[in-house]
Amino acid sequence: MRWLELFSGIGGAAAALGARGEVVRAVDQSPYAGRVYRHNYDHPLESWNLAGVRKQQVAGADGWWMSPPCQPFTVRGNQRDLDDPRCRPLLRLLTLLPEVAPRALALENVATFRTSRARRHLLEVLDAAGYHHRELDLCPTALGVPNRRRRYYLVASREPLPPHPEPEQVGRPLSAYLDAEPDPSLYVEERLRQRYRHALPVVDADDPTAVTYCYTSAYGRSPVHAGSYVRDAQGVRRLSPREILRLLHFPETYALPPGLERARAWSLVGNSVSVAAVRHVLAPLLPR
Ligand SMILES: C[S@@+](CC[C@H](N)C(=O)[O-])C[C@H]1O[C@@H](n2cnc3c(N)ncnc32)[C@H](O)[C@@H]1O
Known part of the structure; x- marks a missing residue:
């Protein structure tokens, strides 16, 4: 068709x-x-x-x-x-x-x-x-x-x-969607973690039953109600736009253009399906 x-x-x-x-x-x-x-x-x-x-x-x-x-x-x-x-x-x-x-x-x-x-x-x-x-x-x-x-x-x-x-059933555990070497700039500062310690939605990266919240276009801008964070051995971090695309089941061949700002990418990916x-x-x- x-x-x-x-x-x-x-x-x-x-x-x-x-x-x-x-x-x-x-x-x-x-x-x-x-x-x-x-x-x-x-x-x-x-x-x-x-x-x-x-x-x-x-x-x-x-x-x-x-x-x-x-x-x-x-x-x-x-x-x-x-x-x-x-x-x-x-x-x-x-x-x-x-x-x-x-x-x-x-x-x-x-x-x-x-x-x-x-x-x-x-x-x-x-x-x-x-x-x-x-x-x-x-x-x-x-x-x-x-x-x-x-x-x-x-x-x-x-x-x-x-x-x-x-x-x-096409899904896999959360760990299968995450980057092996996350970008260090994705980790959130202690100040933000403390400020939102009762509200920040955090899942463990290696929890096989973890389910993340819906990623919205406000991810990266709004600390809460915009999508989950993951905790791994290095700390608590946001997901990269690439990882969210993976969770949305875009193919691995799908690529973000070089030079696209991360905030813009989060916004576009959060608006997608x-x-x-x-x-x-x-x-x-x-x-x-
Ligand atoms: C919910 S998003 C759709 C996302 C899309 N399904 C995807 O996979 O990324 C709605 C889209 O409608 C577009 N849009 C809104 N108003 C429009 C209009 N009047 N004419 C054309 N596009 C419009 C926006 O730019 C936005 O990309």
């Missing part, structure tokens, strides 16, 4: 599709995400604002992947839902959907999207246009991955959807 990767970020959906689908065009207005995307993929990437996208610009593909901004549905983003201007690109795409009528589509968002007006509108558009759909609430921990990232997913198709396979989870979600739409 030929896919459009909309709100493509750093290309989590392209990584999940791999050789089982062809991305014919990716769209994201962020130049920073675009720089990382282009470093990894050859297919066309456009920096259009999807809030004003035209029919011809999204025509000609079999499938749409959409990862629209999640802030309208988060407490931190004030949960303004459809009244948030950041919903405009999704609304624009839903206006075009019945006319363009791709064979299939899939969407990812935060778990709270499920109770939103945006989700109700999405389902009304799909029903009116004759799509079959299935919603999933999936965390990579269900696939054995030691990282929480619970998300709302939807798959839709003009033909009836085959059942989802049982979740495949669990490739393992997306692969499971897309399974009924992909060739075996």
